[in-house]
Amino acid sequence: MMTTKAFTLVPAVDQELLMGDKERINIECVECCGRNLYVGTSDCFVCHFLLEEKTLPAGTAVFTATKQLHRHLGFKKPVTELRAASALHRLLVLCDNSITLVNMLSLEPVPSGARIKGAVALTLNENPVSGDPFCVEVCIISVKRRTIQVFMVYEDRVQIVREVSTPEQPLAVAVDGHFLCLALTTQYIILNYSTGDSQDLFPYCSEEKRPIVKRIGRQEFLLAGPGGLGMFATVAGISQRAPVHWSENVIGAAVCFPYVIALDDKFITVHSMLDQQQKQTLPFKEGHILQDFEGRVIVATNKGVYILVPLPLEKQIQDLLASHRVEEALVLAKGARRNIPKEKFQVMYRRILQQAGFIQFAQLQFLEAKELFRSGQLDVRELISLYPFLLPTSSSFTRSHPPLHEYADLNQLTQGDQEKMAKCKCFLMSYLNEVRSTEVANGYKEDIDTALLKLYAEADHDSLLDLLVTENSCLLTDSAAWLERHKKYFALGLLYHYNNQDATAVQLWVNIVNGDIHDPTRSDLYEYVVDFLTYSADPGLVWKYMDWVLQKSEEVGVQVFTKRPLEEPQNSFNPDDILTCLKKYPHALVRYLEHLVVDRKLQKEEYHTHLAVLYLDKVLQQRSGANSKGAEVTETQVKLRRLLQKSDLYRVHFLMDRVRGASLPMERAILHGKLEEHEQALRTLVHELGDFSAAEDYCRWCSEGKDLAYRQRLFHMLLTIYLSPGHSTLELAVAAVDLLNHHATEFDAVQVLQLLPGAWSVQLLCPFLMGAMRDSTHTRRTTQVALGLAKSENLIYKYDKMKLKGSSVRLSDEKLCQTCQSPFCEPVFVRYPNGGLVHTHCAASRRTDPSSPRHSTRT
Numbered sequence: 001m002m003t004t005k006a007f008t009l010v011p012a013v014d015q016e017l018l019m020g021d022k023e024r025i026n027i028e029c030v031e032c033c034g035r036n037l038y039v040g041t042s043d044c045f046v047c048h049f050l051l052e053e054k055t056l057p058a059g060t061a062v063f064t065a066t067k068q069l070h071r072h073l074g075f076k077k078p079v080t081e082l083r084a085a086s087a088l089h090r091l092l093v094l095c096d097n098s099i100t101l102v103n104m105l106s107l108e109p110v111p112s113g114a115r116i117k118g119a120v121a122l123t124l125n126e127n128p129v130s131g132d133p134f135c136v137e138v139c140i141i142s143v144k145r146r147t148i149q150v151f152m153v154y155e156d157r158v159q160i161v162r163e164v165s166t167p168e169q170p171l172a173v174a175v176d177g178h179f180l181c182l183a184l185t186t187q188y189i190i191l192n193y194s195t196g197d198s199q200d201l202f203p204y205c206s207e208e209k210r211p212i213v214k215r216i217g218r219q220e221f222l223l224a225g226p227g228g229l230g231m232f233a234t235v236a237g238i239s240q241r242a243p244v245h246w247s248e249n250v251i252g253a254a255v256c257f258p259y260v261i262a263l264d265d266k267f268i269t270v271h272s273m274l275d276q277q278q279k280q281t282l283p284f285k286e287g288h289i290l291q292d293f294e295g296r297v298i299v300a301t302n303k304g305v306y307i308l309v310p311l312p313l314e315k316q317i318q319d320l321l322a323s324h325r326v327e328e329a330l331v332l333a334k335g336a337r338r339n340i341p342k343e344k345f346q347v348m349y350r351r352i353l354q355q356a357g358f359i360q361f362a363q364l365q366f367l368e369a370k371e372l373f374r375s376g377q378l379d380v381r382e383l384i385s386l387y388p389f390l391l392p393t394s395s396s397f398t399r400s401h402p403p404l405h406e407y408a409d410l411n412q413l414t415q416g417d418q419e420k421m422a423k424c425k426c427f428l429m430s431y432l433n434e435v436r437s438t439e440v441a442n443g444y445k446e447d448i449d450t451a452l453l454k455l456y457a458e459a460d461h462d463s464l465l466d467l468l469v470t471e472n473s474c475l476l477t478d479s480a481a482w483l484e485r486h487k488k489y490f491a492l493g494l495l496y497h498y499n500n501q502d503a504t505a506v507q508l509w510v511n512i513v514n515g516d517i518h519d520p521t522r523s524d525l526y527e528y529v530v531d532f533l534t535y536s537a538d539p540g541l542v543w544k545y546m547d548w549v550l551q552k553s554e555e556v557g558v559q560v561f562t563k564r565p566l567e568e569p570q571n572s573f574n575p576d577d578i579l580t581c582l583k584k585y586p587h588a589l590v591r592y593l594e595h596l597v598v599d600r601k602l603q604k605e606e607y608h609t610h611l612a613v614l615y616l617d618k619v620l621q622q623r624s625g626a627n628s629k630g631a632e633v634t635e636t637q638v639k640l641r642r643l644l645q646k647s648d649l650y651r652v653h654f655l656m657d658r659v660r661g662a663s664l665p666m667e668r669a670i671l672h673g674k675l676e677e678h679e680q681a682l683r684t685l686v687h688e689l690g691d692f693s694a695a696e697d698y699c700r701w702c703s704e705g706k707d708l709a710y711r712q713r714l715f716h717m718l719l720t721i722y723l724s725p726g727h728s729t730l731e732l733a734v735a736a737v738d739l740l741n742h743h744a745t746e747f748d749a750v751q752v753l754q755l756l757p758g759a760w761s762v763q764l765l766c767p768f769l770m771g772a773m774r775d776s777t778h779t780r781r782t783t784q785v786a787l788g789l790a791k792s793e794n795l796i797y798k799y800d801k802m803k804l805k806g807s808s809v810r811l812s813d814e815k816l817c818q819t820c821q822s823p824f825c826e827p828v829f830v831r832y833p834n835g836g837l838v839h840t841h842c843a844a845s846r847r848t849d850p851s852s853p854r855h856s857t858r859t
């Protein structure tokens with residue numbers, strides 16, 4: 001059992017001061033009220049002393065008692081009890097079953113001779129029910145068997161107010177308001193003398209031990225229970241605190257919050273009411289009195305009086321913390337709340353929590369330490385300062401005084417154990433990461449983020465990059481030097497970027513990519529630089545590194561221009577300037593032109609022509625090689641054909657001159673189509689290229705967005721070429737049949753029948769003829785439906801017109817023109833089908849408006 005020094009035993013009145021040379025006189029009872037100490041003796045004397053308390057330089061308290069006077073009460077029996085009533089300036093003295101009222105200073109009985117007779121024991125009601133400030137309530141155990149009496153005691157008189165019968169003979173009593181806590185012969189009970197209700201508590205044997213009944217607070221009592229237990233009980237008969245374990249032969253008990261003090265024949269023991277543990281043991285022989293008076297605890301033997309002086313709670317708590325008894329210190333600190341002013345307690349308690357946190361931290365109890373640091377609102381720099389070199393050089397922090405812990409730094413705390421040191425650093429990383437976004441970091445963000453960066457860099461932690469790419473307050477000078485020391489060059493670049501030094505950041509990354517410095521953080525650093533430049537708002541920085549980017553990879557480097565944000569100001573990067581830059585990089589040039597023409601759809605002839613020429617040059621270059629049928633050639637040709645088909649902005653004649661004689665019949669046919677030379681284009685596709693499917697596709701894309709007649713003209717032109725007498729072959733005949741059967745709706749059936757050879761059978765052209773008939777029938781029926789709808793609409797208008805003619809029109813000054821809002825001053829007006837009236841000239845102007853009614857009646 002670990003002990004706590006909670007009290008110091010100090011002598012107050014010695015035997016010589018009290019009795020002189022009368023050795024056979026014993027102390028029977030004591031009472032203390034402020035500085036006044038009263039002692040009742042076995043020879044019926046009451047002695048009055050004045051106590052003076054002094055504190056020595058060492059911090060210990062000493063008492064000096066000065067005897068004022070002593071007076072004999074006129075009896076031959078000992079003084080049994082003393083009770084001070086300071087409000088009345090009276091001292092109640094119990095002697096020979098009689099309670100006498102005497103003056104507190106002169107010890108003279110009151111002139112009226114008022115007294116209470118037949119009292120075995122007495123107690124004062126510290127929670128009086130009368131509310132009268134000029135009296136005290138006294139409860140006595142009467143000499144009458146099984147009787148308790150309640151008196152009102154005034155300055156010079158007494159008045160009985162209640163007599164209460166008890167189930168057994170009462171041996172001890174304590175009172176709170178209307179509630180009596182009684183020790184009977186065999187048990188303790190709570191008795192409400194106002195209502196008569198009683199509540200049994202627990203049994204005990206009065207023959208084996210002396211009962212103890214002590215009021216310790218509002219509606220709460222302390223009792224000597226069975227089995228050496230100090231039991232707490234409320235007036236409701238329940239216990240809100242766990243019992244304390246004291247000696248079986250306890251003589252007396254007292255409470256000095258948060259401690260319960262018990263006295264037996266050899267020791268004074270101190271137990272905590274907060275955790276019920278025994279905290280201190282003081283040797284004290286021959287003691288027989290233990291009482292507390294307004295927070296002062298007095299013990300006495302037959303020959304002397306002593307005072308138990310409590311050590312300040314802060315001192316006790318600090319002693320516990322010094323012994324690393326964190327839980328006990330915190331329990332005691334919480335219990336001290338009621339004894340210390342709120343503001344002072346909050347400051348003290350926060351400091352205690354912080355000290356406890358450092359104790360747990362030193363024991364590597366990190367979860368407990370974290371919670372204590374949070375609860376104690378620790379200045380996080382106190383923790384950071386334990387780690388060498390983590391605080392930035394700009395920090396003005398100085399440690400708390402007196403210090404919260406006994407360690408100079410982490411090396412001393414861990415005694416050089418690298419494993420412990422690593423655990424401590426890991427804890428600090430976690431703790432700083434959690435608190436950096438809370439109120440704890442207010443005013444200290446630079447210290448926290450700089451320390452966090454240093455820890456991440458030293459531990460090669462993944463969160464280093466996350467810290468630098470989000471909002472942070474890392475000190476640039478300290479952080480840059482630390483990152484360079486640990487060769488975290490990529491992270492250093494991020495730090496420079498966050499501090500608006502993009503040029504330094506990019507140059508650092510370029511050096512990494514070039515191999516001038518080594519940092520394996522990102523294997524895709526080149527792509528990262530490209531992406532960084534893509535979203536950079538500094539044109540000078542972009543132009544500075546474009547050659548380096550393109551030399552590394554044209555396909556990737558050109559993304560700096562092709563993936564730039566659309567919301568960027570257009571004058572930042574002019575396309576013409578970019579094209580000039582890309583002249584040395586053909587692949588990048590093509591990709592950028594594709595971006596302008598295909599992606600951004602810029603309608604500028606120069607870009608379209610330039611892209612088409614580049615496509616054409618590449619196709620021609622690849623066709624001139626030994627292997628001219630590679631996949632890449634096909635892809636480029638597809639792009640070229642798509643551009644030639646979709647775009648209307650390139651210079652057709654210029655490209656036609658380049659295509660002629662280049663063995664590119666498909667491209668030449670497309671260009672003929674752009675020049676409206678459809679017959680020549682179709683002949684190229686059919687006779688030169690022999691691609692009938694391409695010829696059909698040509699008719700389709702050339703007629704996109706055009707009317708039906710234009711589309712039919714192209715298909716008729718293609719059919720005519722198929723059926724041309726000069727080139728008549730079976731293959732062309734088959735192509736003609738397929739064209740008719742697959743595109744029946746694209747032809748005028750009458751014209752087609754005039755062109756077809758007479759030898760062709762109806763069965764051969766059955767799909768075409770069926771399609772032509774179906775289309776003709778559909779057109780005729782659609783026309784009939786439209787005609788019927790028009791007739792119906794006309795009948796509706798006629799009906800509305802006839803209805804208007806059959807009704808009269810009244811004019812008055814209240815009738816206004818719906819258009820100009822003027823009254824009708826002449827009877828010429830127009831009435832509309834909806835019943836509205838307008839002037840004739842207004843109706844004429846409204847007839848020019850397509851949205852106005854077209855049918856009216858003139859009256």
